[in-house]
């Protein structure tokens with residue numbers, strides 16, 4: 001046990017209060033350690049934060065909350081999040097208009113577009129049924145341990161036709177992986193597909209930021225310090241931007257991958273994926289249903305009427321529409337997106353007001369297959385790293401990597417290795 005310059009004794013310092021850092025700090029506290037969680041921002045959450053803009057509730061980039069993630073089930077009080085669900089499945093805009101893609105085993109009555117052959121052939125239907133049944137029923141360890149390649153390889157191996165890949169899988173998965181080449185790890189695809197088939201996509205009443213806020217609320221008092229940017233990991237602990245030092249034999253770096261590589265020189269990290277979300281206010285909802293919409297022409301990644309999911313996201317009666325696009329589009333591109341939305345929703349969009357726009361660099365780590373779904377969290381004696389870039393680019397990946405780092409720290413402390 002060591003002393004900070006302020007005289008407080010910390011067994012472990014965790015740097016970064018996103019999902020990974022919160023999970024790690026929570027588990028270390030639960031094991032009885034004296035922990036300090038340092039966050040450079042003014043609040044917890046990292047990539048899971050929510051802002052109030054002109055009376056609207058807007059996440060820092062559209063994301064959905066999946067109730068089937070094991071770490072989510074284990075750690076969170078779902079009732080307290082006041083979740084409201086999306087309709088299972090998605091609407092796909094095609095040349096024939098909006099067609100519904102849904103799991104026939106889950107919502108047989110609503111699978112007309114699939115069963116009628118308008119979206120998929122009979123052979124595709126069979127291929128989909130086998131894919132979904134396998135991914136839903138096989139133990140996760142089997143999916144994690146399977147042969148890896150790209151998602152495109154996995155779809156081909158599952159006998160999904162190129163037509164269905166282009167009309168549904170590529171448009172839909174581009175919004176999940178934030179890349180449209182379907183080069184993401186096949187094993188990760190199967191885990192994502194499993195969570196889609198088994199779980200429900202939801203949004204918390206307070207926005208996605210309510211999730212890390214709940215995790216932070218469970219930490220003992222005085223564990224979290226916001227506005228505390230770590231500049232260097234030193235042999236004694238960490239140095240802060242304000243010049244102070246905190247001493248600890250155990251430091252866990254739980255930042256995003258870019259800062260992690262700076263704080264732990266030599267750490268190899270993946271590239272990042274960038275996404276932009278446009279938030280429009282519309283006098284009338286262009287769609288009443290709480291459903292995710294994708295475009296087979298891929299003029300955007302996905303769109304939805306957020307207020308159809310959580311009516312409280314607007315306070316002035318207008319509908320709030322979220323639309324995400326890859327990268328960081330310029331004004332001409334965003335005008336084109338608005339025109340595409342008019343066509344997809346069959347609505348007049350000329351008077352829609354762009355109330356907010358957020359671009360997230362490194363929204364997700366790149367996960368090109370083949371790739372390990374889990375990377376080492378022990379960096380050096382007493383120095384650890386966690387975050388979605390050590391696992392998979394997802395809330396599950398971030399929480400699981402934080403839990404893994406905590407287990408490794410505790411094992412090392414017990415073994416006297418620190």
Ligand SMILES: Cc1cc2nc3c(=O)[nH]c(=O)nc-3n(C[C@H](O)[C@H](O)[C@H](O)COP(=O)(O)OP(=O)(O)OC[C@H]3O[C@@H](n4cnc5c(N)ncnc54)[C@H](O)[C@@H]3O)c2cc1C
Pocket residue numbers: 015016017018019020021038039040041044045046047048060061062063064065228229230231254255256259275360362363364386387388389392393394395396397398
């Ligand atoms: C737009 C978008 C959409 C997404 N959609 C989904 C989805 O639908 N489903 C899903 O499962 N996942 C989704 N994700 C991914 C998920 O949000 C992330 O995987 C997860 O939040 C990453 O958590 P983390 O703790 O690893 O990293 P982060 O959230 O990045 O946390 C790192 C923390 O470290 C802090 N920090 C950085 N530098 C320092 C420093 N020097 N000192 C102290 N603190 C520092 C940061 O401020 C931050 O709070 C999405 C992400 C984005 C951005």
